[in-house]
Amino acid sequence: KTGGLITPGNILSVLGLALFTKGLYDYSNGKYSKGTVEISVARVVDLIDGVVADKTGTKSLTGAAVDAGVDMVEAFASLPVLLKTRTLDPLSTGVTGVQRGIHTVSTLVGKARKR
Numbered sequence: 001k002t003g004g005l006i007t008p009g010n011i012l013s014v015l016g017l018a019l020f021t022k023g024l025y026d027y028s029n030g031k032y033s034k035g036t037v038e039i040s041v042a043r044v045v046d047l048i049d050g051v052v053a054d055k056t057g058t059k060s061l062t063g064a065a066v067d068a069g070v071d072m073v074e075a076f077a078s079l080p081v082l083l084k085t086r087t088l089d090p091l092s093t094g095v096t097g098v099q100r101g102i103h104t105v106s107t108l109v110g111k112a113r114k115r
Helices: 008-028 032-055 061-084 090-114
Strands: none
Touching: 008 032, 008 061, 032 061, 061 090
């Protein structure tokens, strides 16, 4: 028994994260079109993982946590790439990072209070 960790939706989340990471790597190395396509496909996978979990009857709090965790990792991992490639200027990158950090902390505090 996997305790709800190995499910179709979670497998999609992890595969999407892998593709997103590959897209960031390609984008950061000047393969902008290829990286953009990979990142875009990964984001679509992120949109459908919850639907797959729902349709397969495997929707769970664990799956929601995996999905949210993947979203946070992707958001933070993007920042150095956007800065390196000058897609965002340092100020915008910093502001975005602070906003994501506040959102992450707020989410964690909110979830902790509900327990």
